[in-house]
Amino acid sequence: MRKPALSDEILLSVEKPARYIGGEYNSYNKNPDDYPVKVAFCFPDVYEIGTANLGMQIIYEQFNRRDDAMCDRVYSPWFDLDKIMREKDIPLFAVESQRPVKDFDFLLITLSYEMCYTNVLQVLDLSKIPLHAVDRTEEHPIVIGGGACAYNPEPIADFFDVFYMGESETQYDHMVEVYKDCLEKKLSRKEILEQLAEIPGLYVPQFYEVTYHEDGTLKSFEPVNPHAKARIRKEACREMTPDLPYSIHPIVPYDRGMMDRVTMEAMRGCIRGCRFCQAGMIYRPTRNRDCEYVKKSIIEMLESTGYDEVSISSLSTSDYTDFKEVMDFLIPYCSERKINIGVPSLRIDAFSLELMGKIQEVNKSSLTFAPEAGSQRLRNIINKGLTEEEILNGAKQAFEGGWNKVKLYFMLGQPFETEDDVKAIPILADKIARVYYETVPKEQRHGKCQIQSSTSFFVPKPFTPFQWAPMCDAETFSRKAYLVKDTMREQLNRKSLSYHYHEEKQTELEGVFARGDRKLCAAIEEAYKRGCIYDAWGEYMKFDIWMQVFEEMGITLEFYNYRERSVDELLPWDFIDIGVTKNYLKREWERARQGIVTPNCREKCSGCGAAVFGGGICRENKN
Amino acid sequence: MKIRIKFQKQGALKFIGHLDVMRYFQKMNRRAKLDVRYTEGFSPHQEMSLANPLSLGMTSSSEYADIEFLSWPSRQELIDRLNAVNVPELWVLDARMLPEKAKNAMSITVAADYTLKFREGYKPEDIDAWYEKFFEYTAQPEIIVTKQTKTNSVEVDLKAQIHELERRGNDLFMKIDTGSHSNLKPELLLSSFYASMGQEFNELMFEMNRDELYGEEDGKLKALLDYGYDF
Incomplete structure (x- = not known):
């Protein structure tokens, strides 16, 4: 029997003790003593959020399927336990083995969103690992960051020994081999880091020196260790072949969590090229998983877990080449077994409506559109290849098919947005409502239609054509949101319309971290020391403390968020090569300015640079 | 079926x-x-x-x-x-x-068996004296406790809900009412015992295990499994 890290007394005194006990069905419970390479894999947020993460499930499988390595999971303790652990001096532990994180060889931390950065410090701190990589010794695990935010690792560079830019599938196995070799040779921590720095996609921040111009912008970014690469090329699988690790037997948490279902990633990457979307750029090229593999895997995942829901996931599932074939197979299989099918990220067209009609036969919930911008002008600027005609047509077909609830997602504050573009949001919502009243005869209506619009605030992200764009300040954001609200009240069908928008404060911080540099490390550390943690949870975000720390350290929102960056500026993430070239991004930024739409990868190759990976859609196009 | x-x-x-x-x-x-x-x-x-x-x-x-x-x-x-x-x-x-x-x-559940083990670090110094006091308390003809519900408070006689109490080694065994019509939680009996001594009962004192659940048939307790047949 493994020994629990927490006593019954503690477990009975905290909220949801199931977060900390492990032992879930399908979890690997490998005894750390039996494996030379021990990996603790952390999602720096609370258990329910972490267990829902697909990337983590895949990497967990990748390490555990090896016979020379074991991998346990680590999550952020919630406030109540955090307090107890500090008071009683209990070190943070992994849920499976319940062993202290400090006893592992590696601590991998997945960085899914910028607002988790103080939780990263919490995890290091509670694990009793020095916050600064340079203060660590042979006694401490090697701390590696990965995930979407690793594509601009600079704001948290001081806290990591290594970042991995790329897809786990290509280099993590190699990394284990290199590490074993290092152990055999009894290399020092520094020597091990040098060996790791040689691995493609791995970046060791302490081997680089950064200088700044007087205005705070980057002057130079140079390796200072012969093992460190001048540029880090992202690692990507050439194709999503069936031999790659996948969580075919995913862990089944006892609680319902965020995700009470199995998830099949049908496709990686996106052909669309929306100019605000970071995922759409960093995960290029678009690669399909084999249709037979997808079908077979879904069945095995359902059978191995007992879940009654499956979700087909990707950035734009309608673009998955074998989508129809998979659904034709899945619908009868699932309806016979009373299993629900969820297909997020669908484009609304005749096919998807027919499909949704089939999979939610009785309970026609709402339909979701993501036009992202209200006016056609702005949709062209952001390269959202969706016309008003397509939206209204889709809505008409949906109303004819029996739906009467439509959800619309928009972003406020995108580049070149005018007052008219903002007002276009409620006007579009009203047009959709009009379509309903024109399409559905009075006697067939079940009350009003409900058109729900919601807006989030745009945050420019690295490796997008909008990485140079100025971001709005909180006041402008609020003004825009009020303009939507007020304009909505003026619409003919105002009683059928509703509007909701997200907090702007969190967005400002997200903006700073997203395009930040190494100067932010000290500020993040200071904010953490003053009690900032769980910033992603709006209600716990201590905005005032953040602003105070920024002010004391001379960090301004003007510099990080509000100014327009020159295309000639050296950006903190320019040393990373994601395949997609800076020239392409510049071209796209210019086309945005001119409102020119760029065709998607399947229509026409735009020469973005992702072809260097030699696979996926780039190869498809050449055949 | x-x-x-x-x-x-x-x-x-x-x-x-x-x-x-x-x-x-x-x-x-x-x-x-x-x-x-x-x-x-x-x-x-x-x-x-x-x-x-x-x-x-x-x-x-x-x-x-x-x-x-x-x-x-x-x-x-x-x-x-x-x-x-x-x-x-x-x-x-x-x-x-x-x-x-x-x-x-x-x-159909009317009663349950529980075994309560003193948790490490909570065992009374003189365990015989502890049991003596406990059985003295439970030997009273009635044990009236006021139960607070959402809307009002009711008086219950815990004694009437006890079927059997026994010391087994250092453990305390209880057969007590469980179910929708009459329900006694082991910790309620213990907290009333401690209250009688002017002390507060710490729920962490015992590791508790439920050993069996019973229904009632012809005035006798019957384990829930015994209501069915082999197949």
Whole structure:
């Protein structure tokens, strides 16, 4: 029997003790003593959020399927336990083995969103690992960051020994081999880091020196260790072949969590090229998983877990080449077994409506559109290849098919947005409502239609054509949101319309971290020391403390968020090569300015640079 | 047909709540590919119910789930198929087919056995003296306690809810009322005992295990498993 890290007394005194006990069905419970390479894999947020993460499930499988390595999971303790652990001096532990994180060889931390950065410090701190990589010794695990935010690792560079830019599938196995070799040779921590720095996609921040111009912008970014690469090329699988690790037997948490279902990633990457979307750029090229593999895997995942829901996931599932074939197979299989099918990220067209009609036969919930911008002008600027005609047509077909609830997602504050573009949001919502009243005869209506619009605030992200764009300040954001609200009240069908928008404060911080540099490390550390943690949870975000720390350290929102960056500026993430070239991004930024739409990868190759990976859609196009 | 399944709840799974156990069972049934009956309607769900909820933090060697099946294998095969896709802490121990029109475990439960072990560090210095005082307290003709409900307070006689109390080694064994018509929690009896001495009872004092659940037939207690037959 493994020994629990927490006593019954503690477990009975905290909220949801199931977060900390492990032992879930399908979890690997490998005894750390039996494996030379021990990996603790952390999602720096609370258990329910972490267990829902697909990337983590895949990497967990990748390490555990090896016979020379074991991998346990680590999550952020919630406030109540955090307090107890500090008071009683209990070190943070992994849920499976319940062993202290400090006893592992590696601590991998997945960085899914910028607002988790103080939780990263919490995890290091509670694990009793020095916050600064340079203060660590042979006694401490090697701390590696990965995930979407690793594509601009600079704001948290001081806290990591290594970042991995790329897809786990290509280099993590190699990394284990290199590490074993290092152990055999009894290399020092520094020597091990040098060996790791040689691995493609791995970046060791302490081997680089950064200088700044007087205005705070980057002057130079140079390796200072012969093992460190001048540029880090992202690692990507050439194709999503069936031999790659996948969580075919995913862990089944006892609680319902965020995700009470199995998830099949049908496709990686996106052909669309929306100019605000970071995922759409960093995960290029678009690669399909084999249709037979997808079908077979879904069945095995359902059978191995007992879940009654499956979700087909990707950035734009309608673009998955074998989508129809998979659904034709899945619908009868699932309806016979009373299993629900969820297909997020669908484009609304005749096919998807027919499909949704089939999979939610009785309970026609709402339909979701993501036009992202209200006016056609702005949709062209952001390269959202969706016309008003397509939206209204889709809505008409949906109303004819029996739906009467439509959800619309928009972003406020995108580049070149005018007052008219903002007002276009409620006007579009009203047009959709009009379509309903024109399409559905009075006697067939079940009350009003409900058109729900919601807006989030745009945050420019690295490796997008909008990485140079100025971001709005909180006041402008609020003004825009009020303009939507007020304009909505003026619409003919105002009683059928509703509007909701997200907090702007969190967005400002997200903006700073997203395009930040190494100067932010000290500020993040200071904010953490003053009690900032769980910033992603709006209600716990201590905005005032953040602003105070920024002010004391001379960090301004003007510099990080509000100014327009020159295309000639050296950006903190320019040393990373994601395949997609800076020239392409510049071209796209210019086309945005001119409102020119760029065709998607399947229509026409735009020469973005992702072809260097030699696979996926780039190869498809050449055949 | 309805089958009553007996399972344990041990180890760290004492921290999993009642509803989560319910959801766990539904998934386990699907993993075992058992032919469970589903309800009709918009969102069909498995026809199953659990016996009395177990308090969080308490283990049990005798929990019950009543599940409706459309078709079923033999008793042993059913047990084996479930355990093949089960975690050891929730091991399925036995199963019985229930007669037609049998009431569910939840509604027939009237009593339960509990074994209370002093938790490490909480054992009284003089355990004999502790038991002497305890039995002295429970030997009274009645033990009146005021129970606070949501709307008002009621007086209950705990004594009438006790079937049996016994010291077994250092452990305290209780057979007491459990169920919807009369329910005594071991910790309520203990806290009233401590209150009588002007002290507060610390719930962490004991590790508690539920050993058995009973219904009543012809004035006698009958273990829930014994309501069904082998198949």
